[in-house]
Amino acid sequence: MAYRHLFGPVPSRRLGTSLGIDLVPQKTCAFNCVYCECGRTTDHTCERREYVPTERVIAELDDFLARAPDLDYVTFAGSGEPTLHSGIGEVIAFLKGRYPRYRVAVLTGSALLTNPEVRAALMPADLVVPSLDAVSEEVFLELNRPCPGLTAGRVLEGIVTFAREFPGEIWLEVFIVPGINDAEEELLRLKDAVAAISPDRVQVNTLDRPGTDIRVRPASRPALERIASMLGGNAEVIGAARTGQVMPPEIGEAGEIILATIRRRPCTPGDLTALLRIRPTEVAKHLRVLEAGGLVERVREKRGVFYRAI
Template sequence: MAYRYLFGPVCSRRLGVSLGIDLVPLKTCTFNCIYCECGRTTRLIGERHEYVPTGQVIAEVDEYLARAPDLDYVTFAGSGEPTLHSGIGEIISFIKDRYPRYRVAVLTNGALLGDPDVRAALMRADLVVPSLDAVSEEIFQEINRPCPGITAGEVVEGLTTFAREFTGEIWLEVFIVPGQNDTEEEILRLKSVIAAIGPDHVQVNTLDRPGAEIWVRPASSLALERIASTLGGSTEVIGEACSSQALPQKAAEVTDLLLATIRRRPCTINDLISTLGLRPAEISKCLRVLEAEGRIESVRERRGIFYRAV
């Protein structure tokens, strides 16, 4: 079965084997981050809607989880901001009621956590992974380029309130952009705010594939370790993706899986091998066919050749 709203499972650097749920159209988001691996936001919006049919998402989730797959998480993520979808709480509740064995994670930029309805919708999740890249307003605006009206102060206040109410785990991500938010002053400001929020873990991340703006470059490993040390506590640098065992797949299934992954973010062959658990020869053959058909294109970056959807 080809799914419209599910993708993967992928082997995530943070979450292990994860089935993804994508609730909004491509690049529908509250932010237009300069580093976003999905590219520039095409629909910058702060209003919540039922962007895709809640019932259809639930039907796909039900069909997939009924097979009892071996997963570490069912994760709301994808190519936009999942909390923009007004039915996310209903979908989370369905999973927890019908398939309580599965842990639910939500990856969010945190922009809407000041909204009581959004906080209520996420209460049954097991893990929420919000981001906070800057607390200084100027730096926040430069990096995250939010929907008009969203400020750094509001994001921090929403995160703080959510952390006080939420009974699950919170892993806070800080994405480092050299020359933007890596100064000692900004890191110390972040440290103070993070202490007030009180997340269970803090994860320091940087560019791993092409970002929205071509001039954005990754921070060095040494810089990331220094920042993690300054932030202290349970801060860690996000590591490599886990490795998953190669599973036999039909050719059509491989094509669908590759396209679903590449549509959401550019990938190298090694990315696809590590995240999808497919054999290298299988992936290479499929990529050649897709590129010849004009369905994907390749671009050389510092980390290698990336494939992205056309």
């Protein structure tokens, strides 16, 4: 079976070896964050609907997981906001019913957590990782660039309500962009928000790959550690991904798989080697072909040369 809505397994900086589920077309989201590694939002919306066929997603998961791969998580992430898909609850219920050995994680920008239907859909998951990058409206608008009508207050309200109801783990992500949300006043507001949410963990993050806005640069490690200390005792700075034995690609040509991976997020050649278990020489060969064909371009960042889709 060709997998259209699954990616990986990949070594995640937070979740170990993770099989990704992509429920929306690229790039469908309630936000257009300046730092997003998936690129600029092209479908800027808060509308929930069945963006891709739910039955197809379930069939792909059933086919892949029937081989009993060694995974730390099955994760809803990918090209946009997964809770925009109206069938996410059905997919989670399938996973927990048919393959209970696998932990299910949902990464969300938190835009829809005020919706009771969304909160109910996420209840069977093991882990939800909501994002909260700003509390003041002006910083929220500059950093997250939400769809019309969405406010920082509503986002915070949704996370607090969800945290009270959810029986699983909540790891709150705070993404730091120097010069936008790292001022003392905003950090104090975030500290109060963290106290109201009371998550199991607070994960302080910064740019690891090229973002939407080329002016955005990563925060330094000392700055992140200072912010984590300020936000509370359960806050931590997200480290590098741990690599390990992951499944080699079995569907399609290596070049197609590399391009599909880069379309979801920029990667270094080393990232691709670790993610896909393809020899470095093979990765380099395919990248040259993709670059010559005008499908990818190079971008130099702090961590090295990244390739991103054009």
